[in-house]
Amino acid sequence: MIGLGFDKFLSRFVKHKAAVLCLFFVLAVIAGGIFAPWLAPNDPNKIELKLKLLGPGGQFPLGTDHLGRCILSRLLYGTRISLGSAFLVMSFSLTIGTAVGIFSAYRGGRIDNLLMRLCDIFLSFPSLVLVLVIIGVLGSGMVNVIIGMILVQWLWYVRIIRSLVLSIKERTFVSAAKVAGTSDMKIIFRHILPNVLPQLIVLSTLDLGSLILHFSGYSFLGFGVQPPTPEWGAMIEEGRRFIRSAPELMFYPGMLITLIVISFNLIGDALRDVLDESVT
Amino acid sequence: MLMEVVELKKNYLSNLSLMRKNTAVVKAVDGVSFSVGRDEVVGIVGESGCGKSTLARQLVRLEVPTAGKIYFEGEDISLLKGTSLKNYIRSCQIIFQDSLSSLNPSLKIGDILKEPLVNHFKLSKQEIHRRIAYMLEKVKLGAGVLERFPQTLSGGELQRVNICRALLLTPRLLICDEIISSLDVSIQASILNLMKELKKEFGMSLIFISHDINVVRFISDRILVMKRGRIVEEIDNKNREYQVRHPYTKKLFQSLPVSHPDKRVV
Ligand SMILES: Nc1ncnc2c1ncn2[C@@H]1O[C@H](COP(=O)(O)OP(=O)(O)O)[C@@H](O)[C@H]1O
Numbered sequence: 409m410i411g412l413g414f415d416k417f418l419s420r421f422v423k424h425k426a427a428v429l430c431l432f433f434v435l436a437v438i439a440g441g442i443f444a445p446w447l448a449p450n451d452p453n454k455i456e457l458k459l460k461l462l463g464p465g466g467q468f469p470l471g472t473d474h475l476g477r478c479i480l481s482r483l484l485y486g487t488r489i490s491l492g493s494a495f496l497v498m499s500f501s502l503t504i505g506t507a508v509g510i511f512s513a514y515r516g517g518r519i520d521n522l523l524m525r526l527c528d529i530f531l532s533f534p535s536l537v538l539v540l541v542i543i544g545v546l547g548s549g550m551v552n553v554i555i556g557m558i559l560v561q562w563l564w565y566v567r568i569i570r571s572l573v574l575s576i577k578e579r580t581f582v583s584a585a586k587v588a589g590t591s592d593m594k595i596i597f598r599h600i601l602p603n604v605l606p607q608l609i610v611l612s613t614l615d616l617g618s619l620i621l622h623f624s625g626y627s628f629l630g631f632g633v634q635p636p637t638p639e640w641g642a643m644i645e646e647g648r649r650f651i652r653s654a655p656e657l658m659f660y661p662g663m664l665i666t667l668i669v670i671s672f673n674l675i676g677d678a679l680r681d682v683l684d685e686s687v688t
Numbered sequence: 689m690l691m692e693v694v695e696l697k698k699n700y701l702s703n704l705s706l707m708r709k710n711t712a713v714v715k716a717v718d719g720v721s722f723s724v725g726r727d728e729v730v731g732i733v734g735e736s737g738c739g740k741s742t743l744a745r746q747l748v749r750l751e752v753p754t755a756g757k758i759y760f761e762g763e764d765i766s767l768l769k770g771t772s773l774k775n776y777i778r779s780c781q782i783i784f785q786d787s788l789s790s791l792n793p794s795l796k797i798g799d800i801l802k803e804p805l806v807n808h809f810k811l812s813k814q815e816i817h818r819r820i821a822y823m824l825e826k827v828k829l830g831a832g833v834l835e836r837f838p839q840t841l842s843g844g845e846l847q848r849v850n851i852c853r854a855l856l857l858t859p860r861l862l863i864c865d866e867i868i869s870s871l872d873v874s875i876q877a878s879i880l881n882l883m884k885e886l887k888k889e890f891g892m893s894l895i896f897i898s899h900d901i902n903v904v905r906f907i908s909d910r911i912l913v914m915k916r917g918r919i920v921e922e923i924d925n926k927n928r929e930y931q932v933r934h935p936y937t938k939k940l941f942q943s944l945p946v947s948h949p950d951k952r953v954v
Pocket residue numbers: 700701702714715716734735736737738739740741742743
């Protein structure tokens with residue numbers, strides 16, 4: 409963080425009680441996904457029609473779905489795909505976006521202009537439409553949805569990172585570093601990147617929620633994860649047909665998505681507050 | 689002669705609208721010529737916005753001149769590239785007005801001060817520490833600052849750090865662009881005196897830029913008066929007998945509190 413020791417950062421962050429709670433929730437969900445093979449009471453894909461639509465209790469803590477599969481186990485395994493894909497999309501698009509954004513801002517001139525016009529064109533479409541076009545070309549499936557989301561998402565980061573870098577580039581310490589004989593590469597990695605990093609962390613935290621929501625959305629629409637693979641959006645879609653008889657089939661994954669999205673937003677907001685405080 | 693500047697110009701295009709036709713040209717520096725001798729202190733005075741910083745930034749290649757030449761020890765610096773350009777800038781350092789934003793907020797002072805040495809020389813760790821310690825003492829800072837982040841220091845301390853960073857490269861010419869203007873009045877004098885001492889000790893030339901005629905008069909051998917991108921008058925400050933002709937300069941001098949009635953401007 410900008411001249412803010414980690415302990416100081418932590419002591420300011422814990423003042424945001426809701427965000428701390430959310431952080432624990434998110435960490436618990438992530439742990440649930442990682443340790444799913446040990447935590448899940450049942451095989452998430454084992455179909456047992458005799459046991460369909462059971463209420464909670466006994467062998468099935470959250471009951472079973474319309475095919476007699478353990479809901480809790482499916483949620484736990486679903487975490488791996490829902491959160492994992494969001495992290496994947498985030499890390500790839502952020503890395504590409506950061507590299508291109510820094511290059512564009514630092515170089516300036518015609519290449520910069522061209523890149524920005526390209527971004528303008530693509531970003532004038534809603535990302536849903538763009539991803540659907542890409543899926544239309546590549547075909548549906550989890551990997552293609554992830555690729556499509558990365559291809560759209562990095563454009564946003566190019567724009568944001570470019571403007572962050574431009575504002576830092578104008579700061580006097582960059583001029584001072586140049587006069588001190590620092591190379592362009594070193595200026596980027598030592599002087600510019602560390603100073604945009606806090607904003608990037610806030611940004612990516614806030615965006616993770618919406619990426620999870622989007623990814624689940626594509627699965628819900630039937631483009632992403634295909635049954636029987638457990639995934640939150642796909643689970644909602646499967647439960648949709650039983651909304652009257654067994655609303656919990658939609659409720660559990662829907663609630664999980666909602667809570668995760670809210671959590672990432674609250675954590676992101678708290679991070680921003682902490683970093684804003686440190687600037688002033 | 690250490691540096692000679694000939695008819696230097698810098699135009700900025702200010703895009704008023706997307707239409708090409710409406711671009712206005714700002715002549716920030718509009719044909720400036722002067723020279724700096726060895727061991728000489730040249731003061732540049734002029735109101736805010738007259739082009740002092742643009743001029744200074746061109747001298748260290750932070751801006752590329754629109755026209756004109758800069759000669760350093762007889763060499764045309766526009767022809768320098770790569771290592772020779774780097775070496776030129778090593779011997780021609782600059783310190784800026786804003787002492788805080790001149791320092792990267794995410795680095796400790798110690799790391800900031802190492803940077804110029806690492807960039808230019810192959811030195812052992814001990815030698816780097818030795819040189820930094822030596823120079824810190826020269827700018828009258830304690831070694832305690834090395835472990836601190838810039839935003840925890842006072843304005844005066846910060847500017848001493850900036851001076852230290854520039855001096856670590858042992859420049860032949862040091863450009864000071866309004867280096868005391870954002871400091872508390874109580875600290876201004878101490879930094880000004882420090883610069884005078886350091887100049888004597890290291891035997892370098894100074895270009896001292898300020899909007900304040902008092903400051904420039906205190907430290908300079910020769911004063912250049914700048915107005916709207918041009919030098920309108922050059923004054924010898926050594927014997928403090930002023931023969932100013934330009935009306936703008938007269939106005940500048942008349943605003944001075946008169947401490948020596950006999951030296952009053954006619
Ligand atoms: N990067 C720039 N783009 C456009 N105009 C500039 C730029 N830098 C400076 N100027 C203009 O050039 C003039 C001189 O500025 P400057 O050199 O900063 O003056 P001073 O340092 O004497 O206050 C001002 O009118 C300023 O608006």
